[in-house]
Amino acid sequence: MTHKMVRLGASLVSCVVLLHGCSSQPSGRYQQAHDSAPTRIPTATELQSATPVQEPLSRQGNQDYQVNGVFYDVMERAEGYSETGIASWYGNKFHGHLTSNGEYYDMYSMTAAHTRLPLPTYVRVTNLNNQRQVIVRVNDRGPFHSDRLIDLSFAAAYKLDIVGHGTAPVKVEAIEFLSPAVEHRYYVQLFASEDAQKISTLRDQLPKNWQAHATTQSNESLHKLLLGPLPQVEANKWLQQVRAKGFPNAFRVKITANSAEATDSNNQN
Structure with a gap:
């Protein structure tokens, strides 16, 4: 989803005050016009990686689509997927709103948005700056910036130490399950x-x-x-x-x- 990533200061507490001070009035279906950081850090439980489970594809969110004049061809399978690029994250503005596959976005869950991976897909994300890793469940579409690869939930970004910088270079690898492939x-x-x-x-x-x-x-x-x-x-x-x-x-x-x-x-x- 399209949004402006915020850059935080040295500490999360000070950045929360800054971001809330900069928040605009509500607009559209969201309660605020610009994204902002949460008022608390994730708990130890919330910082646990998502547990990969073999799931059927969602009933929605897996169609090819167009955003801002750009076509996105959704991948049929995630097997073998591995790519490096820039990760960003999204927080308060989208918390509690529907994701592309019809679930509700929880910024404290280990989830992510990707433009082309099937929904849902479990991926391992490695911060190439510090080698920290986390497994997230891709259940949303975005980020719609040509220079970004994946949008992480606040909890995932916090675990990878991306929150303070706003973005970071990452490697994204699909978690594979042993199952027969169907060629459509x-x-x-x-x-x-x-x-x-x-x-x-x-x-x-x-x-x-x-x-x-x-x-x-x-x-x-x-x-x-x-x-x-x-x-x-x-x-x-x-x-x-x-x-x-x-x-x-x-x-x-x-x-x-x-x-x-x-x-x-x-x-x-």
């Missing part, structure tokens, strides 16, 4: 319209190599032009290609056992 297949949706003739004409105008993969689907009054079905890796390649060549709003559609489930709710008219 996808469509790449190019366009949707209530005008069936428009879809047919547009299909005929596609490049020859695209037409070999093109298909149409109709759902009540909505007609769709798609490419596929395709394995995930190939679908990702086609997605980047079609976005660059005239279909900037194209997105993937995961094929489920019963139907094709769109992984983005945006339709073009």
Whole structure:
């Protein structure tokens, strides 16, 4: 989630006074316009790493999406994920509000936000400045800054000694469970319209190599032009290609056992 990270002073007590003094009036669905630090430090129990548990994917929060004109393609699996980047944290402003997978954000729980990892995913986060580690459960989307990799809860950031600095370089590694992998297949949706003739004409105008993969689907009054079905890796390649060549709003559609489930709710008219 988009927010401005605060920099704290030498001690948490003094920084809390400073931050509350700088808080703006409430705006939108949040009680304050800018983020701020909690009024207390985490307890010893709250500083314990999250215990990894193999969970099914959340019913929401796992669709491809767009924020501020940027497309985010949600990873199908977290196995093998390892990346270094900058971690930030979020606190009071978002405490008690819904996360992307429909849970309530608790800044004293060991959780985190990531733009692309499946929800939920357990990851090990290492502060590369001091080698401190913590395991957190990713249950939210963000941070939507090009120079940041992960947003940590206040408790996780406190354990890694990131709170006082606001950000830190980290390594993020997915906790893996031994389970059989399921390879899903996808469509790449190019366009949707209530005008069936428009879809047919547009299909005929596609490049020859695209037409070999093109298909149409109709759902009540909505007609769709798609490419596929395709394995995930190939679908990702086609997605980047079609976005660059005239279909900037194209997105993937995961094929489920019963139907094709769109992984983005945006339709073009």
